Amino acid sequence: MHIKIILPSFYDEHGNLVKTKKVFVPCITIRYLAAMVPNHHRVSVVEESVEDIDYDEKVDLVGITVQTFSAERAYDVAAEYKKRGVPVVMGGIHVTAVPDEAALRADAIVVGEAEDTWPELIKDFENNRLKKRYEKPARDSLNNLPYPRFDLIDPQKYIRSFFNPMPLIPIQTGRGCSHNCDFCATTRFYGEKIRHRPIEDIIAEIKQSKATTFFFVDDNLTADYKWAKEFFKAIKPLQIKYHCQMDTLIHAKPELVALAAESGCFHCYVGFESQDPQVLRSVNKRFNQPEEYKNVFRLLNKYNIACYASFIVGFDNDTMGGIKYTVNFLVEQKAAFAAFFPLCPFPGTPLYQRLKSDNRLFFDDWWLHKRELGEKMNHTGIKYADNQTPGYVLSYNALHDFYSYSSMAKRFLPPRKNTMFSFLANIDINHRLRSSFLNLL
Numbered sequence: 001m002h003i004k005i006i007l008p009s010f011y012d013e014h015g016n017l018v019k020t021k022k023v024f025v026p027c028i029t030i031r032y033l034a035a036m037v038p039n040h041h042r043v044s045v046v047e048e049s050v051e052d053i054d055y056d057e058k059v060d061l062v063g064i065t066v067q068t069f070s071a072e073r074a075y076d077v078a079a080e081y082k083k084r085g086v087p088v089v090m091g092g093i094h095v096t097a098v099p100d101e102a103a104l105r106a107d108a109i110v111v112g113e114a115e116d117t118w119p120e121l122i123k124d125f126e127n128n129r130l131k132k133r134y135e136k137p138a139r140d141s142l143n144n145l146p147y148p149r150f151d152l153i154d155p156q157k158y159i160r161s162f163f164n165p166m167p168l169i170p171i172q173t174g175r176g177c178s179h180n181c182d183f184c185a186t187t188r189f190y191g192e193k194i195r196h197r198p199i200e201d202i203i204a205e206i207k208q209s210k211a212t213t214f215f216f217v218d219d220n221l222t223a224d225y226k227w228a229k230e231f232f233k234a235i236k237p238l239q240i241k242y243h244c245q246m247d248t249l250i251h252a253k254p255e256l257v258a259l260a261a262e263s264g265c266f267h268c269y270v271g272f273e274s275q276d277p278q279v280l281r282s283v284n285k286r287f288n289q290p291e292e293y294k295n296v297f298r299l300l301n302k303y304n305i306a307c308y309a310s311f312i313v314g315f316d317n318d319t320m321g322g323i324k325y326t327v328n329f330l331v332e333q334k335a336a337f338a339a340f341f342p343l344c345p346f347p348g349t350p351l352y353q354r355l356k357s358d359n360r361l362f363f364d365d366w367w368l369h370k371r372e373l374g375e376k377m378n379h380t381g382i383k384y385a386d387n388q389t390p391g392y393v394l395s396y397n398a399l400h401d402f403y404s405y406s407s408m409a410k411r412f413l414p415p416r417k418n419t420m421f422s423f424l425a426n427i428d429i430n431h432r433l434r435s436s437f438l439n440l441l
C-alpha cells in the first residue's frame with residue numbers, strides 16, 4: 001500500500017497558489033507521521049510550496065495536514081484526490097479546532113495528537129473498516145516517540161549554507177505552553193501543561209539525524225527555565241548550532257541566555273507582539289513588559305544570538321504612527337529580523353470567540369473566503385471601523401520600513417560577530433517583499 005502525506009501550500013490575496021524555490025525549514029509533521037507508518041507500506045511526503053503534487057501517481061491513502069491559513073488549499077487537494085477515488089484523511093491544528101468542517105471534505109479525520117490514532121487508522125484502513133473520526137486523549141508522557149523520517153528530506157529544496165549538506169532539521173523537545181495568550185492556537189491544542197520529552201531521547205534523535213544545524217520547533221523552549229538550563233547543558237557537548245523560540249521573560253535570565261549561546265543557539269524568535277501595555281492586557285499577554293524589551297535585545301546581542309522579533313499588528317489601538325515607532329525601536333536595538341503578523345482570529349481561540357460575538361468577523365469561517373475576497377475582508381476576516389487601519393496594511397508598511405536598505409545599514413553597520421548570515425537573509429527578504437509580502441509568511 002502507498003500512503004502519501006501532504007503539507008499543502010496556501011493561496012495568496014489574488015487566489016494564486018504560493019510556490020517558492022526553497023523554504024527555510026522542512027516540515028516535521030509530515031515526516032513524523034511517515035515515521036508511524038508500518039514498514040511494510042510505502043510512504044512518501046509532499047511539501048507543496050516547493051514541489052508539485054502528482055495526482056496521477058498511484059496512491060492508496062492520502063493524509064493531509066491542515067492549518068487555518070492552508071485550509072482552502074487543503075480542501076481543494078482533497079477534492080482532487082476524491083475525484084480520483086483515493087480516500088483522504090485530514091488532521092492537524094485546524095481540523096482539531098473545526099472538526100465538522102473538515103469531516104465534510106475527508107473520508108476520515110484525526111482530532112488532536114495522533115500517536116495513538118494514526119497507527120490505528122492505518123490498521124483499520126488495511127482491514128477495510130475506516131471510521132469517520134479518530135480521537136484519543138493526548139499522552140501524558142512523551143517518552144520513546146518515533147524519530148521523524150529525516151531521510152525523506154530533499155536538501156535541495158531548503159535553504160542551507162554553502163558548506164552544509166543538510167538544511168535546518170526540525171526537532172520537537174516538548175509540547176504545551178503555560179501561558180494562555182488569547183490569539184494563540186497552541187494552548188488550545190497542546191494544553192497549558194508543559195510535557196517534555198526525555199533529554200536522552202532528544203539527544204539520540206539529534207545524533208541519529210547526522211545534521212549539525214537544528215530548529216527546535218517548540219513554541220517556547222524556555223517556558224520552563226529549570227528544564228531549559230538542564231537541556232542546554234546536556235546538548236552543549238554535541239557542538240550543534242540551533243534556532244529556537246523564547247519568550248520575553250528571558251530579559252531577567254542572563255544565565256539562561258548565556259547557556260543557550262554556549263550550547264549553540266545562534267538565532268531566536270521572540271514574541272513581543274506589541275509595545276502597548278493596554279493591548280498586551282487585552283490579549284492576556286500581561287507577562288510581556290515593554291519597558292524590559294531593551295533588555296531582551298541587550299542580552300541577545302551580548303551573546304551574538306540573532307533576534308527575530310515578532311509583533312502582531314491590527315489591534316484596535318494600532319496606528320501607522322505607533323507602528324513606525326516600533327520599527328524605529330527595532331532598528332535602534334539592531335534586531336536581525338522582524339515579523340509584523342496581521343492580527344488573526346484562529347478558530348478555537350478566545351480572540352476568535354470575542355470577535356465573533358462582537359460581530360467583528362466578515363464570516364464565521366473567514367478562512368474559506370480568503371481566495372475569493374482576500375483584501376476586501378482584510379485578509380484575516382476582521383471588520384475594522386473607517387478610522388482604523390487594518391492589520392495587513394500596517395504589516396505591509398512595517399515590513400517595507402524594517403527591511404529597507406537604510407534600516408539594514410543602521411542595523412548591520414558596523415559589522416558585528418555572526419551577523420553576515422542575517423544581513424544576506426535581509427537582502428533576500430527585501431527582494432521578496434518587492435514581489436509579494438504574503439510570500440514571507
Ligand code: B12
Nearest residue numbers: 027029063064065067068091092110113114185217346441
Ligand atoms: C515550527 C512552526 C513554524 C515554522 C515551520 C512551519 C513548517 N513548515 O513546518 C515556521 C516558522 C516556518 C512557521 C511559520 C508559520 N506559522 Co507556524 N508554527 C510552528 C509551530 C511552533 C510548531 C509546528 C510543529 O512543527 N509542530 C510539531 C508537529 C509534530 O506537531 P503537529 O503539526 O501539530 O502534528 C501533530 C498533530 O497535529 C497531528 N497531525 C497534524 N497533521 C496531521 C495530519 C494527519 C493526516 C494526521 C493523521 C495527524 C496530523 O499529528 C502530529 C502528532 O501528534 C506551531 C505551533 C505548534 N506548537 O504546533 C506554529 C503554528 C502551526 N504556526 C502558525 C502560523 C499561523 C504560522 C504562520 C502563518 C505565521 C504566523 N502568523 O505565525 C507561518 C506560515 C508558515 C507556512 N507558510 O507554512 C499557527 C497556526 C494556527 C492555525 N490555526 O493554523 C501555529 C499553531 C502557532 C500558533 N501559536 O498559533 N511556523
Ligand code: SF4
Nearest residue numbers: 177179180181184219
Ligand atoms: S507564550 Fe507564545 S506559545 Fe505560549 S500561549 Fe502565548 S503566544 Fe502561545
